[in-house]
Amino acid sequence: MDKVVELVRHDVIAVVTINNPPVNALSAAARRGILESLNVAIAAPEVRAIVLTCGGRTFVAGADITEFGKPPQSPGLNELLAAVENSPKPIVAAIHGNALGGGLELALVCHFRVAVEDAKFGFPEVKLGILPGAGGTQRLPRAVGPELAVKMIAGGEPISAAEALKGGLIDEIVQGPASGAEAFARKVLAEKRPLRKLRDDDSKLASARADRSIFTNAVAAMTKKSRGLQAPFAAAHAVSYAIDLPFDEGLKREGDDCMKLLVGDQSKAQRYAFFAERTAQKIPDVPAEIPLRPVKKVGILGAGTMGGGIAMNFASAGIPVTIVEIKQEALDRGLQVIKSNYDRTAARGKLTPEQVDQRMGLLTGSLDMNDFRSCDLVIEAVFERMDVKKGVFEKLDIICKPGAILATNTSALNIDDIASVTKRPQDVIGLHFFSPANIMKLLEVIRAEHTAKDVIATSMKLAKQIGKVPVLAGVCPGFIGNRMLSKRERQANEMVLEGAMLSEVDRALYDFGFPMGPFQMNDLAGLDIGWVKEESRSSTLIELLCEVGRFGQKTGAGYYDYDDKRSPKPSPVTEKLIDELIGKSGKKKRQISNDEVLERCIYSMINEGAKILEEGKAIRASDIDVVWVNGYGWPVYRGGPMYYADQIGLANVLAKIKEFHVSLGDDFKPAALLEKLVAHGKKFADFEQSPR
Ligand code: 3HC
Ligand code: NAI
Numbered sequence: 122m123d124k125v126v127e128l129v130r131h132d133v134i135a136v137v138t139i140n141n142p143p144v145n146a147l148s149a150a151a152r153r154g155i156l157e158s159l160n161v162a163i164a165a166p167e168v169r170a171i172v173l174t175c176g177g178r179t180f181v182a183g184a185d186i187t188e189f190g191k192p193p194q195s196p197g198l199n200e201l202l203a204a205v206e207n208s209p210k211p212i213v214a215a216i217h218g219n220a221l222g223g224g225l226e227l228a229l230v231c232h233f234r235v236a237v238e239d240a241k242f243g244f245p246e247v248k249l250g251i252l253p254g255a256g257g258t259q260r261l262p263r264a265v266g267p268e269l270a271v272k273m274i275a276g277g278e279p280i281s282a283a284e285a286l287k288g289g290l291i292d293e294i295v296q297g298p299a300s301g302a303e304a305f306a307r308k309v310l311a312e313k314r315p316l317r318k319l320r321d322d323d324s325k326l327a328s329a330r331a332d333r334s335i336f337t338n339a340v341a342a343m344t345k346k347s348r349g350l351q352a353p354f355a356a357a358h359a360v361s362y363a364i365d366l367p368f369d370e371g372l373k374r375e376g377d378d379c380m381k382l383l384v385g386d387q388s389k390a391q392r393y394a395f396f397a398e399r400t401a402q403k404i405p406d407v408p409a410e411i412p413l414r415p416v417k418k419v420g421i422l423g424a425g426t427m428g429g430g431i432a433m434n435f436a437s438a439g440i441p442v443t444i445v446e447i448k449q450e451a452l453d454r455g456l457q458v459i460k461s462n463y464d465r466t467a468a469r470g471k472l473t474p475e476q477v478d479q480r481m482g483l484l485t486g487s488l489d490m491n492d493f494r495s496c497d498l499v500i501e502a503v504f505e506r507m508d509v510k511k512g513v514f515e516k517l518d519i520i521c522k523p524g525a526i527l528a529t530n531t532s533a534l535n536i537d538d539i540a541s542v543t544k545r546p547q548d549v550i551g552l553h554f555f556s557p558a559n560i561m562k563l564l565e566v567i568r569a570e571h572t573a574k575d576v577i578a579t580s581m582k583l584a585k586q587i588g589k590v591p592v593l594a595g596v597c598p599g600f601i602g603n604r605m606l607s608k609r610e611r612q613a614n615e616m617v618l619e620g621a622m623l624s625e626v627d628r629a630l631y632d633f634g635f636p637m638g639p640f641q642m643n644d645l646a647g648l649d650i651g652w653v654k655e656e657s658r659s660s661t662l663i664e665l666l667c668e669v670g671r672f673g674q675k676t677g678a679g680y681y682d683y684d685d686k687r688s689p690k691p692s693p694v695t696e697k698l699i700d701e702l703i704g705k706s707g708k709k710k711r712q713i714s715n716d717e718v719l720e721r722c723i724y725s726m727i728n729e730g731a732k733i734l735e736e737g738k739a740i741r742a743s744d745i746d747v748v749w750v751n752g753y754g755w756p757v758y759r760g761g762p763m764y765y766a767d768q769i770g771l772a773n774v775l776a777k778i779k780e781f782h783v784s785l786g787d788d789f790k791p792a793a794l795l796e797k798l799v800a801h802g803k804k805f806a807d808f809e810q811s812p813r
Pocket of ligand 1: 143182185186187221222226245246249252255396400
């Protein structure tokens with residue numbers, strides 16, 4: 122027997138335990154091991170029931186994604202699942218951690234399922250660009266009804282054990298997974314319960330056969346959220362097979378649809394993004410086993426837009442936070458905004474009032490920085506001015522305990538300069554959250570010149586703990602994301618001054634897959650960020666707009682005019698300002714094609730990404746992709762800008778950049794690294810280094 126699966130017998134109960142760390146994925150060895158153990162248990166006359174359980178931190182979290190796209194190995198997942206389902210002896214799945222994807226499919230072929238209270242159940246396949254391919258779309262609707270099934274399968278989000286019990290996905294919530302399942306198995310034997318095979322149970326499908334609205338509603342609900350993605354729509358469609366077709370036919374159609382998606386470009390890109398996110402955690406010169414600094418209490422300086430959102434992340438993760446402001450008024454306002462945010466979440470049913478109270482109870486407001494004394498990490502989120510930041514760090518250096526991590530949320534200032542005013546630059550790091558900080562997934566972790574390795578490792582780990590996706594970057598203007606964004610913005614603006622309409626530029630990027638184009642995005646963020654009235658020289662479009670009080674959505678007018686539903690309309694005022702600027706430049710307006718808009722916006726970013734890599738400000742190209750997918754709405758089914766460039770072919774990208782260099786000047790000076798990679802026939806994916 123394979124050692125990834127263990128079989129023991131407790132009198133009449135055989136316990137099959139999968140031990141395939143880290144997440145008990147159903148690799149070929151695991152599939153083989155389970156099948157062999159089952160065969161032994163089924164053949165043993167003294168065994169009357171079987172418990173299927175997992176060691177380690179979770180039940181099976183899915184098929185082994187690393188096997189996708191490789192030659193299939195025997196036994197296949199369907200073969201294993203059929204053997205479980207057809208076992209003449211009852212099999213009880215004992216679930217802890219996550220039962221996801223192929224793991225949930227495995228649980229669904231068991232005759233009974235029990236789980237511990239904090240277990241989660243889901244089909245995240247759509248996030249990998251596929252759909253459950255081993256019966257999930259056919260058995261889940263039979264277990265919980267098509268309405269919840271379509272929501273889980275097309276949405277990809279897991280449900281809790283309580284929801285699973287209510288929906289009929291599990292039979293019981295137990296204390297310990299294996300012991301609970303064993304007790305349950307004895308009950309099944311004592312009560313002589315029949316083996317329940319979901320494939321044969323159509324009782325929950327009847328109402329959906331009469332009323333198709335669950336599908337139309339489900340598809341309508343996801344249309345906006347899943348724009349451009351193929352898998353969620355295919356997944357919803359596959360659930361309808363359960364209703365319309367006999368089980369075996371539905372199973373076959375599901376498998377075929379899954380296979381089509383698996384070999385498609387979207388799934389390849391989405392699987393790349395999955396692994397890229399995990400690879401970003403790995404820092405070549407920071408050992409994985411480095412001891413971390415304990416972070417049990419956090420301090421936040423500044424309760425403004427960012428400070429409040431940052432504080433929420435920690436409170437939501439159960440970590441106490443002390444928030445310090447300069448004025449009582451600002452502190453009260455900041456805490457009130459946090460409370461309103463939590464209340465809104467509670468109103469949507471996602472938090473109970475008790476949870477809101479518990480989170481608010483973890484927040485302590487103060488006007489005295491000395492209250493940071495006991496904090497293990499302090500994050501500064503005060504005004505973006507070097508003199509203010511330096512003053513604050515001098516004080517933190519005096520107040521904070523030895524070993525405390527001192528972080529800044531600066532978006533543009535030099536962190537080495539900030540660190541230089543302390544006697545402990547090794548403890549200083551950048552933690553660049555994105556707005557709204559309680560929602561946006563991305564966290565750029567900025568390694569300054571002297572930042573200690575354990576400070577980096579602790580920050581990366583902590584980021585995950587508070588639900589963020591961290592990426593390590595080096596100190597440079599704009600770090601990774603904003604540095605590349607500024608190049609895109611510049612091209613977008615230039616094209617408008619050459620004759621493109623704002624809406625043409627925005628539409629091109631929206632159709633590419635971004636949630637909105639650059640001008641709409643700026644209207645949302647506020648055009649006055651960084652604008653100083655006294656210094657405004659009417660020389661750029663943004664200055665002209667700010668000078669006439671058009672600050673974006675918040676003033677009802679920016680690049681576009683906005684109605685009370687916040688939908689953008691072309692603005693004659695903006696068009697006049699653009700015409701004036703074009704007039705002053707003496708240029709003639711010209712038609713700009715959709716392709717040119719895309720190439721100039723995206724290739725300028727790719728070229729800058731290459732410069733970021735060559736300067737060592739990012740470890741690897743995939744880290745840049747993680748930044749763009751999680752922080753800027755790059756469509757995940759296109760992997761990220763660097764992956765996209767690799768798909769187009771770096772030689773093609775470079776040729777176009779060279780063309781633009783000739784026609785548009787040094788904005789398109791090709792990155793040396795891009796030229797080098799092309800000369801060696803390599804891809805961005807081939808490049809990796811240590812960042813500085
Ligand atoms: N296959 C292969 N490797 C996997 C894996 C999988 N299904 N799931 C996770 N891993 C690997 C990760 O790549 C990572 O490897 P690394 O340490 O070398 O970087 C390691 O396991 C740990 O993963 P995480 O860092 O993500 O661990 P967390 O504890 O944060 O999260 C998890 C655990 C929630 C299970 C998360 O890993 C996850 O969401 N995994 C993917 C689940 C999934 O998508 N399942 C469906 C797979 S497709 C399928 O089953 C098809 C079927 O329908 C036929
Ligand atoms: P904000 O103006 O909303 O909040 C700053 C807060 O800091 C104010 O409430 C102010 O009273 C307080 N403050 C100022 N000096 C202080 C001091 N010495 N002690 C205690 N409190 C003090 O500013 P915002 O937008 O929250 O920005 C904060 C930092 O985050 C800046 O460095 C900014 O560049 C950065 N940032 C901002 C983003 C954004 O989208 N707003 C995104 C990412 C980073």
